Amino acid sequence: MTRQRILTGDTPTGNLHIGHWVGSVKRRVELQSQHDCFFLIANLHAYTTRAGDPEAVHQDCIEVARDALAMGVDPSKAAIFVQSEVPALAELTYLFAMLLPFNRVMRNPTLKDELQVKGLADTYSFGFPLYTVGQTADILAFRAHSVPVGEDQVPHLELTREVARRFNKMYCGVADKAEDEDHEQLGGVFPVPVADVGTVGRLVGTDGQNKMSKSLGNAIHVIDTPKQVKKKIGKIYTGQDSRQPTDPGIIDPEKNPLFQYLDVFVEDEATKADIRDRYQRGDNIGDGEVKMLVADAINTLLDPMRARRTAYEDDAVVLKVLREGTARAIEATEETLAMAKQAAGTGFFPRTISI
Ligand code: ATP
Numbered sequence: 001m002t003r004q005r006i007l008t009g010d011t012p013t014g015n016l017h018i019g020h021w022v023g024s025v026k027r028r029v030e031l032q033s034q035h036d037c038f039f040l041i042a043n044l045h046a047y048t049t050r051a052g053d054p055e056a057v058h059q060d061c062i063e064v065a066r067d068a069l070a071m072g073v074d075p076s077k078a079a080i081f082v083q084s085e086v087p088a089l090a091e092l093t094y095l096f097a098m099l100l101p102f103n104r105v106m107r108n109p110t111l112k113d114e115l116q117v118k119g120l121a122d123t124y125s126f127g128f129p130l131y132t133v134g135q136t137a138d139i140l141a142f143r144a145h146s147v148p149v150g151e152d153q154v155p156h157l158e159l160t161r162e163v164a165r166r167f168n169k170m171y172c173g174v175a176d177k178a179e180d181e182d183h184e185q186l187g188g189v190f191p192v193p194v195a196d197v198g199t200v201g202r203l204v205g206t207d208g209q210n211k212m213s214k215s216l217g218n219a220i221h222v223i224d225t226p227k228q229v230k231k232k233i234g235k236i237y238t239g240q241d242s243r244q245p246t247d248p249g250i251i252d253p254e255k256n257p258l259f260q261y262l263d264v265f266v267e268d269e270a271t272k273a274d275i276r277d278r279y280q281r282g283d284n285i286g287d288g289e290v291k292m293l294v295a296d297a298i299n300t301l302l303d304p305m306r307a308r309r310t311a312y313e314d315d316a317v318v319l320k321v322l323r324e325g326t327a328r329a330i331e332a333t334e335e336t337l338a339m340a341k342q343a344a345g346t347g348f349f350p351r352t353i354s355i
């Protein structure tokens with residue numbers, strides 16, 4: 001029986017954070033024993049915003065891998081690999097770019113959001129929108145069935161599904177009306193993959209506005225010390241001072257990160273209900289009490305990760321994990337690429353790539 005493939009990944013734009021944990025990494029850890037898991041470090045995609053910072057991107061590949069290992073990704077089960085060292089990904093990106101109307105790529109709401117939030121307005125590179133096409137290649141190169149991701153990635157997954165359908169219909173004779181689940185069985189090279197959104201699809205950042213993101217300075221990282229976690233939580237603006245006793249807006253998790261963190265990280269349901277209740281009634285409960293509870297809960301989550309991380313302090317140890325993972329990724333993607341080239345008429349000669 002063949003095991004289903006899982007592909008997902010992160011951009012090396014900084015250390016992983018608790019948003020990654022709830023949005024995707026927790027799911028990866030759950031799935032790694034039962035599935036063939038490939039976890040990508042998208043260093044080429046990091047050049048969409050950091051092309052002038054090659055050394056930092058290089059080092060962040062190691063950091064992201066180290067954080068994933070700290071969070072519980074097991075290298076004996078899952079392959080963690082570097083995008084730029086797997087040539088099939090770039091080759092499929094080129095091919096898939098031909099299958100997508102330009103306007104379709106630009107309509108992607110996550111792309112628009114990122115351009116705005118990252119302040120890229122009219123200055124973004126040609127490669128910026130191309131990264132969304134690249135992501136379709138990253139996923140399809142593994143013929144992955146499922147992709148554990150946060151909510152912001154769902155539009156990218158939709159694009160991926162479109163590419164798979166189009167390719168299979170155009171080059172593999174899959175009928176126009178075929179159901180997504182039947183594509184492979186009908187001779188399509190690519191399964192039509194599904195998004196597997198984590199327990200929390202969008203954890204808000206400590207700024208209380210944007211998605212918690214590595215590159216926005218609003219994240220609680222796995223490398224943060226217990227003290228730093230307390231400090232970051234302490235600084236969250238909750239509007240407490242101007243709060244009306246029964247203002248319901250203040251406990252809207254979208255407006256007050258503290259309450260989303262309370263929901264997500266504090267396990268005891270009775271404590272949560274009590275805090276919400278007292279806070280809403282305007283009882284004698286300060287932000288300080290809630291903040292302390294939340295910071296403690298986050299530190300409890302991070303403690304075993306901090307401990308695990310110490311085993312991977314040496315860069316050489318992480319690089320060995322990446323090398324082994326990359327070799328496995330090359331093997332898997334070369335197989336797919338050969339199938340795709342054969343179907344699309346671009347294949348002439350077999351080849352072998354090794355590292
Ligand atoms: P960047 O700021 O560079 O875009 P990021 O913090 O958004 O970094 P990514 O590498 O883009 O992180 O995302 C990696 C994975 O983690 C994706 O599946 C994404 O959906 C998920 N993810 C990232 N941030 C969050 C969040 N705040 N809540 C839930 N999931 C998240």
Ligand code: MG
Nearest residue numbers: 011152213214
């Ligand atoms: Mg992102």
